[in-house]
Amino acid sequence: MFTCKILPDLKYLLTIASIIYVHDTSDTNLNSMGGALRKWRKRKSKHVSTNQLSLSTPNLSEPQQKVKYRQKHNRKDRFSSASNQHNVTASEPDLRIDNQQIEKGDEEISANSRTDVVINPSNHENIKAGSNRLFIAAIDIGTTYSGYAYSARRDVEKDPSNILCPQWRGDEGLYYKNATAVLFDKQGHFSKFGFEAETYYHEAMEEQDDILTYFFFNDFKMLLYEKKDDLNKEIVITDITGKKMKAIKVFSAAIRYLKEHLLDVLQKSFVRDSNISNTDIHWVLTVPAIWEMKAKQFMRDAAEMAGILADQLSLALEPEAASIYCRKVPMSIKESDLKTLTFLSSGISYVVLDQGGGTLDVTGHQIEEDNFLKEIFPPNGGSWGGNNVNYEFEKYLEEIFTIQVVHQVKQDDPVAYFDTVKQFERKKKSFKPKSDADVVFNVSQAFKEVYEKTHKSDLPSEIRIKHGKMRISASRFKAFFDQSIQSIISHLSEIFKSPKLQNVNVILAVGGFSESEIIIDSIREHFPNMQIVVPKDPGLAVLKGAVLFGLEPLAVKSRISRYTYGIKIDKEILPKEDENYRTLRRDRKSRRFATDVFEKLVEIGEEIKVNEWQPAKEYDPIYKDDQEVKIEFYATEEKDPVHVTDPGCMKLGTLNVDLKERTRSNGALKLEINAGGTEIIAVITDENTGKKFKAKFCLP
Ligand SMILES: Nc1ncnc2c1ncn2[C@@H]1O[C@H](COP(=O)(O)OP(=O)(O)OP(=O)(O)O)[C@@H](O)[C@H]1O
Numbered sequence: 129m130f131t132c133k134i135l136p137d138l139k140y141l142l143t144i145a146s147i148i149y150v151h152d153t154s155d156t157n158l159n160s161m162g163g164a165l166r167k168w169r170k171r172k173s174k175h176v177s178t179n180q181l182s183l184s185t186p187n188l189s190e191p192q193q194k195v196k197y198r199q200k201h202n203r204k205d206r207f208s209s210a211s212n213q214h215n216v217t218a219s220e221p222d223l224r225i226d227n228q229q230i231e232k233g234d235e236e237i238s239a240n241s242r243t244d245v246v247i248n249p250s251n252h253e254n255i256k257a258g259s260n261r262l263f264i265a266a267i268d269i270g271t272t273y274s275g276y277a278y279s280a281r282r283d284v285e286k287d288p289s290n291i292l293c294p295q296w297r298g299d300e301g302l303y304y305k306n307a308t309a310v311l312f313d314k315q316g317h318f319s320k321f322g323f324e325a326e327t328y329y330h331e332a333m334e335e336q337d338d339i340l341t342y343f344f345f346n347d348f349k350m351l352l353y354e355k356k357d358d359l360n361k362e363i364v365i366t367d368i369t370g371k372k373m374k375a376i377k378v379f380s381a382a383i384r385y386l387k388e389h390l391l392d393v394l395q396k397s398f399v400r401d402s403n404i405s406n407t408d409i410h411w412v413l414t415v416p417a418i419w420e421m422k423a424k425q426f427m428r429d430a431a432e433m434a435g436i437l438a439d440q441l442s443l444a445l446e447p448e449a450a451s452i453y454c455r456k457v458p459m460s461i462k463e464s465d466l467k468t469l470t471f472l473s474s475g476i477s478y479v480v481l482d483q484g485g486g487t488l489d490v491t492g493h494q495i496e497e498d499n500f501l502k503e504i505f506p507p508n509g510g511s512w513g514g515n516n517v518n519y520e521f522e523k524y525l526e527e528i529f530t531i532q533v534v535h536q537v538k539q540d541d542p543v544a545y546f547d548t549v550k551q552f553e554r555k556k557k558s559f560k561p562k563s564d565a566d567v568v569f570n571v572s573q574a575f576k577e578v579y580e581k582t583h584k585s586d587l588p589s590e591i592r593i594k595h596g597k598m599r600i601s602a603s604r605f606k607a608f609f610d611q612s613i614q615s616i617i618s619h620l621s622e623i624f625k626s627p628k629l630q631n632v633n634v635i636l637a638v639g640g641f642s643e644s645e646i647i648i649d650s651i652r653e654h655f656p657n658m659q660i661v662v663p664k665d666p667g668l669a670v671l672k673g674a675v676l677f678g679l680e681p682l683a684v685k686s687r688i689s690r691y692t693y694g695i696k697i698d699k700e701i702l703p704k705e706d707e708n709y710r711t712l713r714r715d716r717k718s719r720r721f722a723t724d725v726f727e728k729l730v731e732i733g734e735e736i737k738v739n740e741w742q743p744a745k746e747y748d749p750i751y752k753d754d755q756e757v758k759i760e761f762y763a764t765e766e767k768d769p770v771h772v773t774d775p776g777c778m779k780l781g782t783l784n785v786d787l788k789e790r791t792r793s794n795g796a797l798k799l800e801i802n803a804g805g806t807e808i809i810a811v812i813t814d815e816n817t818g819k820k821f822k823a824k825f826c827l828p
């Protein structure tokens with residue numbers, strides 16, 4: 129038997145027939161439950177059938193759709209919730225715009241709860257992002273490297289290769305991406321970013337006594353992938369020495385630095401007094417396609433905190449951005465690949481393999497007749513980016529020097545540790561898999577000294593360190609890549625079993641890790657029938673492609689829904705249906721209502737056209753005299769969720785609908801959603817007053 133949960137303040141009744149019920153304000157359960165969130169019911173309309181929503185539903189239950197997640201040995205405990213931390217420093221003033229503002233347009237009002245993002249009133253068709261801004265700039269906060277690219281709208285419209293990237297001075301020359309490193313002083317105030325932060329921290333170690341009280345963060349992006357459902361704005365991360373700070377502050381400092389840098393460049397490079405400012409720029413922030421919704425929302429929040437307003441920001445999925453770039457800018461592809469290249473022509477399907485420092489992100493794309501992209505296989509992958517090779521090396525250090533020694537070095541001399549890993553990184557990038565020569569690189573003396581002090585003996589002879597240089601055989605060095613190669617190959621093998629990818633014979637490998645010879649050679653070896661296309665600068669393809677995405681957000685025409693989306697309603701049911709629901713109530717007329725019901729709007733696996741709105745659905749408020757309804761939007765990986773409280777259901781946000789100006793009780797609330805972009809846009813039209821209410825939710 130189910131438990132019948134009685135709802136208290138139900139001022140609205142659900143209608144599920146084509147009859148509009150007369151509102152019954154004498155509900156027996158009126159006073160026994162709280163919360164305005166249940167004031168929402170589905171209206172069954174003569175004109176709008178719920179069946180209209182059941183579009184094609186490709187089978188997504190294939191095993192390869194489930195992303196496996198491998199916890200890295202040395203990441204454990206790096207990220208923890210603020211609730212059990214004491215060492216959180218004061219955060220910067222929160223620049224977040226209060227989203228509770230109500231914007232009045234001619235006929236429309238946008239209203240949202242604080243958790244939601246308000247968008248400007250606009251026509252449905254107008255989902256072209258930032259179409260009125262002079263510049264488009266993309267910011268890519270990478271696990272290892274970060275940067276921005278930009279273009280004047282007019283220039284990039286004329287020529288998609290017309291995208292600029294600043295150059296950053298690193299330890300070995302100039303780079304188009306900067307290091308993802310943020311330094312805060314001991315008070316927690318932002319100090320430096322990128323290579324500059326690394327160098328400063330390193331050099332200050334010699335002479336600045338208090339440098340260990342500074343906060344130095346690198347390799348923090350993976351937090352957003354690893355924390356998944358536990359992610360929130362209070363979460364803290366530890367710096368290189370274990371000091372804690374709110375993660376959102378670190379992310380937003382990185383975004384703010386890049387944003388301010390571009391503004392500075394623009395102000396200096398254009399005619400004086402041209403007054404180019406933040407509002408002239410539409411910003412695009414890149415995110416891995418495999419990230420969960422909360423992670424994407426976290427990046428939005430970090431961007432807002434960095435002074436980028438919600439309506440001047442789009443999120444671009446990293447593999448999509450790279451895919452768009454390689455297609456629109458053929459000169460990004462090596463000539464050798466172009467000769468045999470077929471993947472630029474319409475009708476061709478290919479897999480985009482985005483291999484960055486943190487994640488491996490795989491998506492299937494098809495080029496449509498009209499040259500737009502269609503997603504044929506949804507994003508999937510895992511934490512198998514290039515940094516795993518570094519983690520294998522760090523494990524090796526623990527093996528040879530012992531965990532105790534490595535921890536001691538990290539704690540006492542973090543720069544020495546960091547430098548050694550950096551030295552390794554250089555060798556990793558230039559490693560030639562066919563060479564038999566030993567790999568030799570600098571290793572800090574600190575390891576030797578701490579070892580000898582701790583063990584009261586010399587280093588064992590198998591550790592080949594001489595004059596501060598470590599020597600590793602080519603075969604051992606190769607072994608650092610084994611785990612990555614295995615993960616990538618086995619994941620791709622699984623994916624290629626899918627019937628949806630049977631026509632694919634091209635892999636477009638992007639992301640910095642695709643520069644690795646050993647990785648690309650291994651993929652070629654395992655998939656001899658595939659053409660592996662690597663652009664000339666695979667790391668930059670994501671960043672530059674994000675600018676093109678900002679210019680043309682509809683370049684990807686359709687996507688496969690990764691979630692089932694819906695809203696919370698009360699639904700009238702027949703007595704025999706009781707058993708299907710966990711929470712029920714009954715009104716005075718003994719009508720039965722299932723409560724907290726997940727009303728499905730889009731189903732997982734459905735193909736959704738990016739600029740198309742789902743057929744409208746109509747609902748009635750449960751009580752005619754209520755001043756407002758709060759419509760809660762949910763997502764889940766279940767195909768047929770029953771209640772919004774089912775395990776795995778995630779609340780996306782709430783759209784508040786103001787009913788104060790309603791003059792009569794009738795007139796439905798018409799709900800339309802557009803879920804094919806990188807965000808969901810929901811519009812409620814109050815047919816009584818003609819007012820529209822909109823909200824934008826970040827898509828998982
Ligand atoms: N020639 C190379 N050989 C091997 N690895 C390389 C090479 N060039 C770059 N990498 C690796 O690629 C990764 C960086 O790539 P990229 O800049 O695309 O990543 P990211 O943007 O920092 O990470 P993510 O996109 O996953 O957040 C690093 O792990 C780096 O060591």
Ligand SMILES: [Mg+2]
Pocket residue numbers: 268269270271446484485639670
């Ligand atoms: Mg990247």
